[in-house]
Amino acid sequence: MRNFTPQSKSLGSIISLLTFLFIPALATAHTVGLSWDASTSPNIVGYNIYRGPSANGPYTKINSSLDPNTSYSDTTVQAGDTYFYVTTAVDNQGVESAYSNQSEATIPGGGSGTESALYSFAGGSDPKLPYAGLIFDKAGNLYGTTEFGGTNGQGTVFEITPTSSGWTETVLYNFTGSADGGQPYASLIFDSAGNLYGTTNFGGSSNCNMGCGTIFKLTPGSGGWTESVIYTFTGGNDGREPYARLRFDAAGNLYGTTLLGGNIGSVCSEGCGTIFKLTPGTSGWTESVLYAFQGAGDGAAPYDGLALDAAGNLYGTAYTGGASADGVVFKLSPGTSGWTESVLHTFKGAWDGKYPYGDLILDATGKLYGTAYQGGSGYGVVFQLMLNSNGRWTERVLHSFANAPAGNPVAGLVMDATGNLYGTTMLGATETSCGGGCGTLFKLSPASTGWTYKVVHEFGQGTDGFHPTGDLVLDASGNMYGTTQAGGAQGSGMVFEIQH
Secondary structure, eight states: OOOOOOSSSOHHHHGGGOEEEEEEOSTTOEEEEEEOOOOOSTTEEEEEEEEESSTTOOOEEOOSSOBOSSEEEEOOOOTTBEEEEEEEEEETTOOBOOOOOOEEEEOOSOOSOEEEEEEEOOOTTSEEOOOSOOEEOTTSOEEEEESEESTTSSOEEEEEEEETTEEEEEEEEEOOSSTTOBOOOSOOEEOTTSOEEEEESBOSOTTSTTOOOEEEEEEEETTEEEEEEEEEOOSSTTOBOOOSOOEEOTTSOEEEEESBOSSOSSSOTTOOOEEEEEEEETTEEEEEEEEEOOSSTTOBOOOSOOEEOTTSOEEEEESBOSTTSSOEEEEEEEETTEEEEEEEEEOOSSTTOBOOOSOOEEOTTSOEEEEESBOTTTTOEEEEEEEOTTSOEEEEEEEEOOSSSOBOOOSOOEEOTTSOEEEEESBBSSSTTSTTBOOEEEEEEEETTEEEEEEEEESOSTTSOBOOOSOOEEOTTOOEEEEESBBSTTSBOEEEEEEO
C-alpha cells in the first residue's frame, strides 16, 4: 500500500480522533459506531474502514465501497468479542494513506458462558472472602481457602462436594491467627498421599506485626483433617508473608515465594522478598532461601507462585523492581554452586504491561504466559514470552484490556488441551453495580492472524458474585471453576462453575 501524506495536516493526527460508540440494535445484536475528523488535505474523496481481531492487525477492509462520510456503523459484531479498527483516507488518484491510530471495541452482552453458583459464603463463622482459586481431588471435590471468616475470623480451608441435590460445603480447618497461621491468600496443592499444603500470610512468629506467615499441611483422617505447621517464617533472611501457592518437584520438595523479607536494607526496608525451598526429612522440613531479591534490576515483591520446567528451572514474576520499577519476569536455574537468577523481561509500564500479580504458566513448547495488572491501554495485559534462536526472550502482548467490560487481571491463566487461554479480570466497568466494575471471565484463542479475545462471562449480574481474583481450574469437559471475593447470595463471596 502506498502512503499518502496530506499537505496541510498529517493523517495520523486527523484520525487520532477515531472513536467508537456502542449502539444496541436488537436483543441479540450490537452495532459499533465509528467517527473521525475529516481530512483537510485536498482531493480526498473518501475513506476505508478496516477491522481486525487482534491489536496491531492484521486488518480486513469491512466497507464494500469507498465511504465519503466521516462515520461508519459496523453491524456485524458479535456479543462478547473484541475488535480493533483503523481507517485510511483515499485521494482522487486512488492513493491510500497509511493506517490511522487504532481504536478498540469490546462488545458487551455478558458472554456466552452459563454460570452456576455452587456455594455462596455467609461470612461470620462461615468462610468469607475467597481470594484464591480452587483445586480438584480425584473424586471431583473442590478445595480452597478464604482469607477471613470461620470461627476465629482468620480464614479457613474448605471443601465443596457435589451431591445429587447440589454442592455441600464443609470447613476443614479454621485458622486462629496464632502459631497455626492466619489469613491465607493462596490456593492449595495436594501431595500423592492426599495431604493438602498451603501458606498463610500472617500468624506464626510474633517477630512481625500480625505474624510473619506459615506453611501448613492438612492430613485427612477418620475424625477429620489435622493441621500441622511445617515451617514458620521469622521475618528475617528467610522471608515473610508468603502470598502465593506452593509447587512440588518430582522429588517431593516444595518451592514458593515470600513477598517481603530476605535482603532488608535501604532499598526495601522490610526486605525485597525471597524464593525458598522446603526439603522433607526424617525430623521435619528444612527451609533454604534460593534467592533473595535486591529490589533493583532483579525485581522485588514476588506476589505470585512459581512455574517449574522439566529441567528444574523456576519461573516467576516480581510485582515491582526492574529498570522502571514496573516489575519483571525472572528465571532461577539450579547449578553445582547454587541457584542463578536471570531477568527474562523488564516491564516498562507502557504497552508491554505493568505490575504482574498472577502465576505464570508454561506450554509444551516452553513459552510462558501471564498477566499484568496495569499497562497496555491502562487496564492490564495478557502477555507471552518466547525464547528466540539467539537465546533472548521476547515479550508479545496477546491482549490489552480497555476497562469496558474487562480490566485489571490479578489471577494467572489456565490453558486447555487445544491451546486456548482462560482467565479473569478483577474489574471492568460494564456492570456498574460494583466499584470499578465487577470483573469478567475471558478466553483467548490462537489463530493464524493472532489471538482472538472473547468475554465468556461478566460478573455482577444478580447474585453471581464479583471481583474474581483466583486462578481458574478446568474439569475434563472444559467447564471452569473459580471463586469471587465478594457478592453471591449472601454477600461474602462464592464458588462458581461456568459451562462453556
